[in-house]
Amino acid sequence: MSENLSLDKLSEQQEAAIEYMEGPVLVLAGAGCGKTQLITHKYARLYNKDREKYSTMLAVALTNKAADEMRDRIAYAIGSDPSNNLKGMWVGTFYSQCNRILLKEKAAIGITGDYVIYDSEDQCRLIRHILNDMKLYEALYKGVASKISYFKSSLLTPDELFSTYNNFDFDEKLLKVYVRYQDEMRRTNALDYDDLISYTIRLFEENPDILNKYREIFSYILVDEFQDTSYAQYQFLKLLATNNILVAGDDDQTIYKSRDFESENILAKFEADFDNARLMRLEQSFRCTQNILKVSGSVISKNTYRKQKILWTDKQSGEKVCHYWFMAEEDEAKYIAKNIKDLYLKGNYAYSDIAILYRVNLQSRVIEEALKNERIPFKVIGSSMIYHKRETKDLISYLRLMWNKDDNVSIRWIINQPNRGITVNTLNKIENEAKKEGISIYKAIVKLCAAKGLSTSVKEKLNNFIALLDLLSENKSITLSEAIKLVGTHTSYIEALDENALNDISEIMFRSGNLPLGEFLSDVSLTTTNDDVRGMSCVSLMTLYNVKGMEFPVVFISGLEDGLIPYFKATETSEELDEERRLFYLGMTRARDILFMTGAKKRRLYAKFQNQEPSRFLKDIPKDCCLWIEKNAIPANVASKAQPQPQQPVEFPYNTGCRVKHPKWGVGVIRDCYGEKNDIKVTVNFPNVGVKRLALKYANLEKI
DNA sequence: ACAATTTTTGTTTTT
């Protein structure tokens, strides 16, 4: 799964980009051309050349996972010298590194106290509240949230928008929501993701001395996946960098672009802004075979706006890329499972070498079934998110309030959780007070309790709540597990949880119980728990989005049908279509050796069956580069009668991985066990002889 | 005010 770790082998182009120190560099790198390798090596090379100067370089990646991998590979490349202070390295995402800067320097821009970071779910809750309060159609919250986020990531303030759009039929209501949102965030002492970047920019702009300090610290700046950099992130880089920057990206691999409005071509902007920038290309793919390169290239070349790249490789032409068309999704899934089994039994590929990709998560169901039937181990990646479950969110709300009592979103969430008998009526009074005075809900409650106008019984309830919050927030410098215990002893909320929720919470404790509360809270917002598949011997199932940055020797892309790839909701504009094509391209170029593409005519989406047509993108593939195979319908009665028994109860004497001894071939490892009760066959991998398939009755195997 | 029932909705996803 990880890219080739043959660290010493760098291509001439990579070498040139590493050694070039005369000015800014834009590296345009194709899929699998060693872009990340280039970055980690440049880091290591500079570091080893002059530790004094280059021990605090800034290196940013798009996701935590990518950043972690970058950090690991840098550590590997500079060697495991204990004097290397890896923890102090400025390697991470834009957001985490900005957060780090802000925590150090927040006083300079007037952030007092401990802010909380709102994730997109918190943002949505707040926006729904605002829409509701302004008597606007609440169901629009998602669209509103993404537009506000777009404004913020483009560094457009409401004022600027007012003056720019004054005379157009621009949505004035949207701007009012934006203003309200910003106001509420300020009162609540919360920052959203975009704020982390824009506040840092403001910090630098208003405090030249601080900016200069960080210009010193960041003696060189390295940026991975540069094509996905937002305007704000780019401004951040522009403030910090002069000649000491290298950015690397591939415009063919942007997959989060068209969701916002039109966005400028960031690659072109870099070349324009850094006028002495040098463009370098990495076009030698170390990953894909010639055939895969040819097929994927023919698809991506149909995109309208892109930098032309001509990828080439030293590798063999390899297996032909195959496209299979089935009559039903079950047949498709069965074929994939059977094919994986065959690949595995032949012994050239382990299960962990194989990935199955799809456009939407619900496609995994059928495939999972088929894999279970073939007894193939697998893992579905990216479908469970522990921190987004309801019960966990409740707990996190409490923890956040311990940290920052002004957190309105959290206070609204748990004010009646467990039920404290505070009525809607009272809540409205509190909201009005907070709005009128421009203060947080917590402060509004305190104020109302001190004044007259509320009945004593209501006041008592509110005072109890306030007392609880005060008690909880008394001591902030505690660890997460202490904090959770505190919440447990002072509220009845944990008692009411079911087993699953308790399991989730103990998992959180297990994972980060020792972290200081504040650190845990920013971690929760800034990092998603990505299930790591490294080292596990199972097939990986995931969406095309999730596979970004990975590679597998064997890749199956399923559901190559119009409506799925491209997705039916993204076929209106040519930008949307281009993005779907890039997504498809991304999936294809994950494959090192073998690429299968499959589709099915009959597919069930939600409740109804649909007749699908093969993906329109397949037309872009020249007929001679690809093997086209159409599986005809198996007569229904034969098909349904042939396979209905789950046939699970057959017990096999050997498990995969167990070691055996053969009279002739010596010691081997069982890879698989299958067949009928009285005719069990095994596949054994003998290190000296190779993979053998044996009939158990005649083989005389001995368990060791 | 809260539980039970009916209606609606439905991509992907990072921070």
Place this chain on the structure above:
DNA sequence: CAAAAATTGT
């Protein structure tokens, strides 16, 4: 189909 939202009934 299944979860979330909206509506109705007690």
